[in-house]
Amino acid sequence: MTVAHGPLKDEGHGQKPMAFFLEKKQMMMLPEQIAEIRERIGQAGIGLKDALSVIDMTFQDQAGRVKSPSPYEAFTGLNRLIDLTVHGVKIGRFRPGRKEQPFHTWEIHTAEGDVLGYLNMIYLKRIIPCYYLVYVEVMPSFRGLGLGYRILKAFMEFVRDKKAVGILDNIIPPGEVTSEIYTKLGWKNIRDLIGNGTLDGQGNYMAFIPDSAQSHDVKGKLPHVLFTLSKRRPVIDMHDNEDMVKRTIEEFLSIYRTLEELFRAEISSGSSNPLMLFMFTRFTTKLIGFRRRIATLIGYTGGESLEQISISERIKELPIQPYSLWKSEKDLRSWGDRTVLHSLPDPLRREPTLFIEGLPFYKRPYLHDWMEKKGAGPAEPMRISDLLDLGFDPTRLREFHHDGVDYIFERVSPQFFPSLVRKKRVLRKIEECGSGARFRGAVLQVNPPFLIFRDRGNVYVLRKKVEGIHSQEAFDQLRTSPSLREMNRAVGIDRAISGVISDIRKWLEVSFKSFSRQEIEDLTFFFSWNLETNFPRVRVDTSGVSPDAIWIA
Numbered sequence: 001m002t003v004a005h006g007p008l009k010d011e012g013h014g015q016k017p018m019a020f021f022l023e024k025k026q027m028m029m030l031p032e033q034i035a036e037i038r039e040r041i042g043q044a045g046i047g048l049k050d051a052l053s054v055i056d057m058t059f060q061d062q063a064g065r066v067k068s069p070s071p072y073e074a075f076t077g078l079n080r081l082i083d084l085t086v087h088g089v090k091i092g093r094f095r096p097g098r099k100e101q102p103f104h105t106w107e108i109h110t111a112e113g114d115v116l117g118y119l120n121m122i123y124l125k126r127i128i129p130c131y132y133l134v135y136v137e138v139m140p141s142f143r144g145l146g147l148g149y150r151i152l153k154a155f156m157e158f159v160r161d162k163k164a165v166g167i168l169d170n171i172i173p174p175g176e177v178t179s180e181i182y183t184k185l186g187w188k189n190i191r192d193l194i195g196n197g198t199l200d201g202q203g204n205y206m207a208f209i210p211d212s213a214q215s216h217d218v219k220g221k222l223p224h225v226l227f228t229l230s231k232r233r234p235v236i237d238m239h240d241n242e243d244m245v246k247r248t249i250e251e252f253l254s255i256y257r258t259l260e261e262l263f264r265a266e267i268s269s270g271s272s273n274p275l276m277l278f279m280f281t282r283f284t285t286k287l288i289g290f291r292r293r294i295a296t297l298i299g300y301t302g303g304e305s306l307e308q309i310s311i312s313e314r315i316k317e318l319p320i321q322p323y324s325l326w327k328s329e330k331d332l333r334s335w336g337d338r339t340v341l342h343s344l345p346d347p348l349r350r351e352p353t354l355f356i357e358g359l360p361f362y363k364r365p366y367l368h369d370w371m372e373k374k375g376a377g378p379a380e381p382m383r384i385s386d387l388l389d390l391g392f393d394p395t396r397l398r399e400f401h402h403d404g405v406d407y408i409f410e411r412v413s414p415q416f417f418p419s420l421v422r423k424k425r426v427l428r429k430i431e432e433c434g435s436g437a438r439f440r441g442a443v444l445q446v447n448p449p450f451l452i453f454r455d456r457g458n459v460y461v462l463r464k465k466v467e468g469i470h471s472q473e474a475f476d477q478l479r480t481s482p483s484l485r486e487m488n489r490a491v492g493i494d495r496a497i498s499g500v501i502s503d504i505r506k507w508l509e510v511s512f513k514s515f516s517r518q519e520i521e522d523l524t525f526f527f528s529w530n531l532e533t534n535f536p537r538v539r540v541d542t543s544g545v546s547p548d549a550i551w552i553a
Contacts, residue, residue, distance in 0.1 A: 003401035004008070034273050040262045049114045050258045052141035057255060057286065060278055074330070080420045085110055086145045090127055091154045102239055103134060105523065108147050108152060116142050119151050120243060122236060127224050129164035129213070131155075134240050136348060137247075152185065165218055165231065182206055194222050245294055252287055252309050259283060267314055277321035284311075284387050285322065316388065317545045319381035322395045323357055323411060324457035334423070336451035340462070343403060347528055350455040356409045356460050362397035364469060365477050365534050399465065406465035407450075414459045417524060424449055426519050429512065430552060440496065441539055441546030447526070447553040466551050467537070468526040471497060477534065484535070500550055501525055526551040 037058060041051050066394055094105045108117040119140035124130040133155060138147045159166040170182060170189075183189075183206075190205040205226060209218050236494040260267060263276045291306055332352070334341055341349070361367060366459040370390050387393060402409040412420065427448035437444045452460040469477070474497060508520050528537035528548040537548040 013114050019081075031478075037262075037279075044264075046258060046261065047112075047114075048082075048255060049110075049116070049139070051369045052082075052139070053251070053255050054258055054262070054279070056140050058281055068379065080327060082142065083147070085116075086142060086147060089116060089147065091151055093154075093158070102236075103243065104131075106151055108138070108151055117147050117151060119155055119246075120240060121155065124167075124228065124232075126228055128218060129162060131159055131164055131166055131227055132229060132236070133166060133168040134236060135244075149181065152181070154183065154208070159208060160210040160212055161211070163212040165210075165225075167215050168206050168334070169204050170206050171204060190222065190226070193219050212469065241294075244374065248290060249306065249308055252283075252290070252306075255283060256309060256311070267312075270314075272318060274321055277318055280315055280318055280384060281320040281322050281387070284320070284384050285393050286519045288391050288393075311384070311388070316383065316385040318384050320387060320393075320395070322382060322393055323353060323361070325353075333454045334451055335382070336424075336449060336462070340450045345402075352455040352460055353458050356398055356400075356411070356453075357395070359398035359400055359409065361394050362399050362408055363531065363533070364394075364397065364467075365473060365481075365529075366392060367394045368534060369481075371435050389508050400462070408463050410461045410463070412461060414454065414457065417454065417459050420449065420452055420459070420461065421438055422454075422519065423522060426512075426515060427552065430508070433511065434507070439500050439507070439550070441541075441543070441548045442500050442527075444504065445549055445551045447551045463553065466526055467528060467531070468549065468551055469529045471501060471503050471525040471527060474527045474529065476535065478536070481534065491540070493538060493545055493547075496538075497527055497547060500527075500547060504550070504552070524553050526553060 089108050096102050103120040106119040107115050109115050119136045120134040121131050187206040187208045220335050266272050266276055388451050394413045398409040431446035435446050447463050449461045449463050453460040475494050478484050478494045539546050
């Protein structure tokens, strides 16, 4: 998100700080957290776009804690300002300016020059005039207000004027609200235009064929267009990844500067408060999460380095505050096995957040490797610099021993609560039908959540501790750990794990047709592992190597 130019504006009143729009009597109805950030934004004169960026980062996980449908409505007048901003936006088009930027780009921008969304497209010269729509993005705070529709309509008008065809890859799941936006605008599924016979895995493509392009025998030439596009997709996706990384780095830079502005007094005096620690910790966890994701992007070489985001030593030395501390009325709730719930210690049932966050870290291999490098265990509280060094937040997983059973508490984003409830039902069905089955020699087991706590804006999931690690962590250990890398190359344990996951997903799709594709994709896999020695538990026989067991969670 680019830096905003000036404070918030109110049509007819000129420029005003945000506090102008906030009613004091409402502040008493809101959690202390919201009231404080609201006041700081007003005093700092932060622009609308930067204010929304900070609100998104801080409150996005806690939507629904106040009675308003969205966290933005806690700020009186803010929705009206968003509407005014949307009403005044313009769409501008920019041609490719250099070889490494091949896209035609459309931007949704305000009168002050802030970019609220963009569209990337590329021209395919051969066969028929054709524009491939690569990507459409709208800033989260401005979604659902018609901006995506407007920029898509502008693209379609451009295609019509050029007497060309529009192509896009519709990857939106069928259940999403926006899944039908293209068909309502006149886009047609490729299957409806050329049939299934020539698709060969290209069934998600859609085409917009304006009347001005009908003379090109479009339907007969579309298979050739798709074949050409399929050959170019890896390069197109590589450039799109680079563009996305560049824009996201700009967003992080903008948010970091805004946080520095909001807490200028504390930074100057060397003091801090819980809100400051919470917000800088949230920024850091999102940053390191993004750093992990870009490592897997197709063709990404690190050209747009995250080193551009220079975090000061003062901020790095801050103790982390990874969970929300602010309590609201009727916030504490629990779901799941009541027998387990009633057996838990009273302090855990009364104050889940404070109890759980005081438990010891789950000693996963990632954490063990880091501790060995440091030569000591992680100090409490950990610091921002520790998170940056580790590359993940170890406080999310805590070990809990109760009544002779080892459990794991996982802190998850409240945004995922609905999917957690759905996943719990899915896992129970899988357990009834598939527990104990073997896939390439690995015994399938299910590890559903026993309990889900919601407290102080945090969500915690209680599961049994299993003698295994997450599949991605297993892959990382097998491919990077000096003690495992050569063995893995020789016998291919990572390939065996991938094969087991693939077979289970296929079995799920066939056996549980009531499950959506997304429900199957959301399942996570854990493989048998000796945590003490950081060594996989595998079986080796004449058919090859296979994990002892696999858990679905």
